[in-house]
Amino acid sequence: xxxxxxxxxxxxxxxxxxxxxxxxxxxxxxxxxxxxxxxxxxxxxxxxxxxxxxxxxxxxxxxxxxxxxxxxxxxxxxxxxxxxxxxxxxxxxxxxxxxxxxxxxxxxxxxxxxxxxxxxxxxxxxxxxxxxxxxxxxxxxxxxxxxxxxxxxxxxxxxxxxxxxxxxxxxxxxxxxxxxxxxxxxxxxxxxxxxxxxxxxxxxxxxxxxxxxxxxxxxxxxxxxxxxxxxxxxxxxxxxxxxxxxxxxxxxxxxxxxxxxxxxxxxxxxxxxxxxxxxxxxxxxxxxxxxxxxxxxxxxxxxxxxxxxxxxxxxxxxxxxxxxxxxxxxxxxxxxxxxxxxxxxxxxxxxxxxxxxxxxxxxxxxxxxxxxxxxxxxxxxxxxxxxxxxxxxxxxxxxxxxxxxxxxxxxxxxxxxx
Ligand code: IMP
Numbered sequence: 552x553x554x555x556x557x558x559x560x561x562x563x564x565x566x567x568x569x570x571x572x573x574x575x576x577x578x579x580x581x582x583x584x585x586x587x588x589x590x591x592x593x594x595x596x597x598x599x600x601x602x603x604x605x606x607x608x609x610x611x612x613x614x615x616x617x618x619x620x621x622x623x624x625x626x627x628x629x630x631x632x633x634x635x636x637x638x639x640x641x642x643x644x645x646x647x648x649x650x651x652x653x654x655x656x657x658x659x660x661x662x663x664x665x666x667x668x669x670x671x672x673x674x675x676x677x678x679x680x681x682x683x684x685x686x687x688x689x690x691x692x693x694x695x696x697x698x699x700x701x702x703x704x705x706x707x708x709x710x711x712x713x714x715x716x717x718x719x720x721x722x723x724x725x726x727x728x729x730x731x732x733x734x735x736x737x738x739x740x741x742x743x744x745x746x747x748x749x750x751x752x753x754x755x756x757x758x759x760x761x762x763x764x765x766x767x768x769x770x771x772x773x774x775x776x777x778x779x780x781x782x783x784x785x786x787x788x789x790x791x792x793x794x795x796x797x798x799x800x801x802x803x804x805x806x807x808x809x810x811x812x813x814x815x816x817x818x819x820x821x822x823x824x825x826x827x828x829x830x831x832x833x834x835x836x837x838x839x840x841x842x843x844x845x846x847x848x849x850x851x852x853x854x855x856x857x858x859x860x861x862x863x864x865x866x867x868x869x870x871x872x873x874x875x876x877x878x879x880x881x882x883x884x885x886x887x888x889x890x891x892x893x894x895x896x897x898x899x900x901x902x903x904x905x906x907x908x909x910x911x912x913x914x915x916x917x918x919x920x921x922x923x924x925x926x927x928x929x930x931x932x933x934x935x936x937x938x939x940x941x942x943x944x945x946x947x948x949x950x951x952x953x954x955x956x957x958x959x960x961x962x963x964x965x966x967x968x969x
Pocket of ligand 1: 681787
């Protein structure tokens with residue numbers, strides 16, 4: 552059997568707690584690779600008295616033995632990436648950036664923010680980091696790639712021509728652009744820092760696969776934010792599902808082996824867009840408080856609600872999930888009843904799949920008896936019986952085993968089932 556990579560993917564609207572599982576798995580992998588998204592993602596890792604904020608650098612950076620790959624499917628903001636790199640002093644030889652990744656430059660963030668302002672109450676609620684405009688330029692074939700940083704004068708000329716082409720639009724949006732001299736200085740600065748890391752990461756990953764290295768593919772955001780399979784247009788601009796790992800790194804689908812899908816024991820979403828199982832009342836507030844549901848990248852309070860088994864089943868199928876890691880079970884501790892969205896109703900009809908327009912769907916709930924405490928529990932058998940029944944019911948609804956269950960932010964409070 553050929554060597555295959557392990558994949559971690561979010562099954563909900565992002566923020567599923569992938570960080571804890573990826574950090575854990577990064578300790579036993581030789582390579583950790585990001586394949587999509589940009590610095591819109593983020594998690595914080597505490598090791599001893601040090602806190603690290605990771606947005607785009609793969610989580611393997613905290614394992615001194617691991618090599619870290621930023622794949623071609625990523626959009627990279629050099630200024631933000633360099634800031635993130637400054638947290639570490641030993642990156643050479645263990646951080647590799649694809650020359651084919653697209654550049655996200657300061658004007659992309661300004662366009663993102665201007666578009667959101669212009670949309671008013673129809674705004675997507677983006678992170679404002681420039682993700683959509685950077686991917687937009689890539690697909691419109693007017694983007695620029697990381698490899699071009701190696702010749703700052705040439706890239707400056709190309710960007711000045713691009714700025715001129717879109718000048719009218721930038722004026723309407725109030726986007727201020729750098730002068731030619733400023734741009735050249737900025738790009739030359741990026742080249743100085745990033746040059747040692749820029750390479751053909753596709754060849755690198757192929758070699759690693761051929762040598763039997765253990766490779767972890769680290770997804771960002773979640774399935775319901777996927778550009779094709781999420782709640783368009785309230786999505787991010789990349790392929791967040793497992794298929795994106797193949798194109799975002801240049802590997803074949805058959806190079807991907809075990810897929811671990813990450814889901815919280817309830818549901819959250821940041822930004823606008825449909826979220827059928829959202830709870831606007833006391834339960835939602837309690838989930839937000841207990842789960843510390845505030846964005847790591849933007850600090851925004853997250854919208855909270857119940858586990859959506861319909862959306863999770865959709866995500867299990869799309870991603871080819873082998874096992875689920877169920878996160879933050881302890882956040883449901885102390886609820887008298889725990890609800891699960893088991894179906895939707897659209898136009899008075901009950902359906903069990905994610906419809907074209909999720910905005911039209913109302914949730915159909917099933918209630919489960921709650922439990923006192925799962926916090927800190929480390930074996931499945933030690934969970935309260937009602938919590939075990941909840942998990943078993945979810946497994947049947949979504950069609951995948953919950954092989955990992957997390958009962959607190961601590962690394963050791965993780966149930967791994969045989
Ligand atoms: P963008 O990716 O900044 O364009 O934002 C598009 C949508 O994706 C918004 O609803 C964001 O809140 C959401 N989003 C982007 N990145 C993340 C993430 O890492 N976690 C959760 N939501 C995200």
